[in-house]
Amino acid sequence: MKVWLLFLLLTLSFLAFSQQGTEENVRLHFTPMIGDAHLVLNQRMETSAGAEVSIQTLRFYLSNVRLFAKGNEVYTEPSSFHLLDASEPSSMILELPESEGLKYDRIEFTLGLDSVTNVSGVFEGDLDPTKGMYWTWQSGYIHFKLEGQFTDSEKADDSFSYHLGGYRSPHATCQSIGIELPEAVNSSPSVHLSLDGFLSRVMPSEQRLVMSPGAKARDWFETAALTFPVHE
């Protein structure tokens, strides 16, 4: 145990030293929004359509992150997959390397994990099935998870649970997303993800529980992808 601790300390100090002299990384903040406000979990919030809602869980995977400058791909992140979890603020920030003399003007990534990553068997870090983003009875990752309830309803239970994903044809779900970055990208820009559109579809819907891959999950996933500001 002691050896471990020593090893950890040495590694940390090594990392600290090796970071010396390099610039700060670019930090891209993903900020979920409800109405005009930043999402706060487990709190009553009002959508732009006037519905009162409380969100318990928002988690999603981003993968294959690439950065562009003047139309050229200038950075491709290796082993690129990130679990963003609204209950862990630090996970909502994507750190990208600073590149001298280059201004990134566009970021592209995949919402969800591609089929190769899905069956890679990594099972560590963000891909650990204990993160609650894996269908254990049918190998595959949940790409996007949103759970909550409408709090102004007269129904006894007005809750919803969307576990969206799937990588098998014909219901494979992955969405390429490209976002133009503001000019002053080095100032840690924020990407606002509005949940209002998704919630306005949930409200009148009878499909409040989508928990397995298939046609329904794919359909709802496509709506979930619209929470991102620009998509292709």
Add this chain to the structure above:
Amino acid sequence: MNSWRSYLVLSAMTVVVLFSFRQPSTSEESLSYPSHWPEPHYDFARNPLTKHKIDLGRKLFYDPILSKDGSVTCANCHLSFTAFTHVDHSLSHGINDSIGNRNSMALMNLAWSSSFMWDGAIERLDAQALAPITHPAEMGETLENVLQKLKASAVYPELFAEAYGNAAFGTRELLDALAQFQLTLVSDNSNYDKAQRGEYDFTEQEAKGYRLFKIHCNSCHQEPLFTTGKFENNGLPLDSTLQDLGRYAITDRPADSLKFKTPTLRNVEFSKPYMHDGRFATLREVLDHYHSGIDRNATVSEKLKNGIALTGDQKTELIAFMLTLSDRSFLFNPDFGYPRN
């Protein structure tokens, strides 16, 4: 300059620490199998077998610590003496005597399998164990709890460290160890195999059965593994209670309705009852089904549409051949049973 010097000092110290740190066992074990078999599907180059990992996986396989109430092990439904399946149970059961909706599959020659479960829901052997561990009618446990129990145990942290050289083991190591043990379950020493090697002569009845097998069965239960690993509808009428549509539930393709994975026939003498729901208790019933029980529904296999024409004697000959696929050195291999040490 200053930071360069500290870098050197730190590197030197790290090297010293690394050498005093416990190294995982790296002596690799190779899987032995007959040279005329196809290449395994499992990528051993990427993830070689080691003795410590196999032993750890075996211990886990036989340990009820994986189940919620400590009552069920993998071996409950996958018993070595019965070709690693749940003998005498048409539907396998788990904790609190809950009944599942399928008959557990026999486990052998898994390194050649590219999908797992009757419906192929799982594509990797190391992902497979997640399903029974977390299924409420099987082990009913959460992955977090299993890891917590293993970490708190008096023996496992040491065993994981020996196998993986990392005291902070997690999901990846747990699943890998279970897979490593199961990969070693190779059955290749039946009388059929001995006949292929010229060490055994089929009786006249077995030889006749082998000829019939090659005509009627080999297209799906293909030698030498006695399965193609593909999904087929073998004409079983739908069980109106279970309503199990098999592969269709996974792919959502109507063409996959009522299709199930073709199981191997190796050790079929011991892996009763038969079919995904264990509806047939004997091999004779299975052959009677292929002879005259085929339900000609939309997705039934072309080869079975008209049933298999067999006389009573021919059924007996086919069964005699199937019994040559029993591999007692596999079933009673002391390396595969409950680890006593």
